[in-house]
Amino acid sequence: MNFTSDNAGPVPAAVLDALARANAGHAPGYGADELSERVRDRIRTLFDAPNAAVELVSTGTAANSLALATLCQPFQTVFCSPVAHIHEDECNAPEFYTGGAKLTLVPGADKMTAEGLRATIAAEESRGVHGPQRGPVSITQITERGNLYTLDELHALSAVARNYDLPVHLDGARFANACVALECTPAEMTWKAGVDVAVFGGTKNGCMGVEAVIFFDPAKHWEFQLRRKRGGHLFSKFRYLAAQMDAYLEGDLWRELAGMANARCAALAAGLTGVADIRNVPQGNMLFAALPRRAHRALHEAGARYYMWEGELDGHDDSEMLTARLVCDWSVTEADIARFVEIAKGA
Numbered sequence: 001m002n003f004t005s006d007n008a009g010p011v012p013a014a015v016l017d018a019l020a021r022a023n024a025g026h027a028p029g030y031g032a033d034e035l036s037e038r039v040r041d042r043i044r045t046l047f048d049a050p051n052a053a054v055e056l057v058s059t060g061t062a063a064n065s066l067a068l069a070t071l072c073q074p075f076q077t078v079f080c081s082p083v084a085h086i087h088e089d090e091c092n093a094p095e096f097y098t099g100g101a102k103l104t105l106v107p108g109a110d111k112m113t114a115e116g117l118r119a120t121i122a123a124e125e126s127r128g129v130h131g132p133q134r135g136p137v138s139i140t141q142i143t144e145r146g147n148l149y150t151l152d153e154l155h156a157l158s159a160v161a162r163n164y165d166l167p168v169h170l171d172g173a174r175f176a177n178a179c180v181a182l183e184c185t186p187a188e189m190t191w192k193a194g195v196d197v198a199v200f201g202g203t204k205n206g207c208m209g210v211e212a213v214i215f216f217d218p219a220k221h222w223e224f225q226l227r228r229k230r231g232g233h234l235f236s237k238f239r240y241l242a243a244q245m246d247a248y249l250e251g252d253l254w255r256e257l258a259g260m261a262n263a264r265c266a267a268l269a270a271g272l273t274g275v276a277d278i279r280n281v282p283q284g285n286m287l288f289a290a291l292p293r294r295a296h297r298a299l300h301e302a303g304a305r306y307y308m309w310e311g312e313l314d315g316h317d318d319s320e321m322l323t324a325r326l327v328c329d330w331s332v333t334e335a336d337i338a339r340f341v342e343i344a345k346g347a
Helices: 013-022 034-046 060-071 093-097 114-123 151-163 175-182 218-230 239-272 293-301 334-346
Strands: 053-057 076-080 102-105 133-140 168-171 197-201 211-215 286-292 307-310 321-327
Touching (some): 013 239, 034 239, 053 218, 060 211, 093 102, 114 151, 133 151, 151 168, 175 197, 175 239, 239 286, 239 334, 286 293, 293 321, 293 334
Parallel strands (some): 076 133, 133 168
Antiparallel strands (some): 197 211, 286 321, 307 321
16 A cells, blocks of 8 residues: 555566666667667657657656756746746756756646736846846646646647747656546647647656656757766666666557556545545546544554655544545555555544
8 A cells, every 4th residue: 555656666567578678788878779769769759749859868857957958048937836846846956957047936826827827927027137037837747736737728838938939848757647637649748739848757657767858849959968968867878768668658558557547546536535535636646635643543554655745643633634645656456445445434
């Protein structure tokens, strides 16, 4: 009953098998091998973007930060939500890799609105040389609170950015979960919606550690490569990144794994209905639910693992409602769900 994070889950056998195959013999380094080139072509095909530039890195933080660095000058600002991963969970890496560009938070919840974004962008470049200049818009899909931008909402945000001639970056750490939930193609959720650079995440969806950065306009490709090398994120034995992504793409494994995670989260929410106060309608693989303290204690004593989002286990009022964040990865089983719900109901 491990619902701590989709980072905590195991790697599917198909990915491990691909790594073992890639381990045979010798191959050119730094992405010059045949497998790496094949993966780039496969991603271009998947995104229906034959001219896109595609590169791999090992972490989501590197993917986001290096992508934003190619889109943003040090004297500019990146527009994002107050709970964007680039703001809350990357230890100022975007600021570091961009050479000091700041983040400007668009007021509101985890999902930016077109109106809020427009007002926030308009408020910048109001102090001439003394203030930050307008820079890229960064969208997290799915958000850090488990919510989903519809295709119409993505189009609306991109349209605002276009009005100011600003590029759009998509943080797709949970790209697959969003694509499955929206029942759309990768192209529909990215360049067809106005996205300039997308991160196609693999790590949270079963890979050992690989993310693809896709530039739909390849003009920035060389700069990205230079920044990746300078930033210490160009793997010498690059084929081991490519092998993971190759397996991830094979037979649409990426969709299959995300579908499993999303389905388990939906089942968990259904099982807890009437027992917990469901704080979000799960659209992907993340659920926020409030349970009495006694239920949390019983679950932890039984071995369940998850993050307490609001409140502490220690306390005198066993009836106090405390919010948990529950994340399902592809390996969560029906038995895990059933046992968790059973304990919560019995507490």
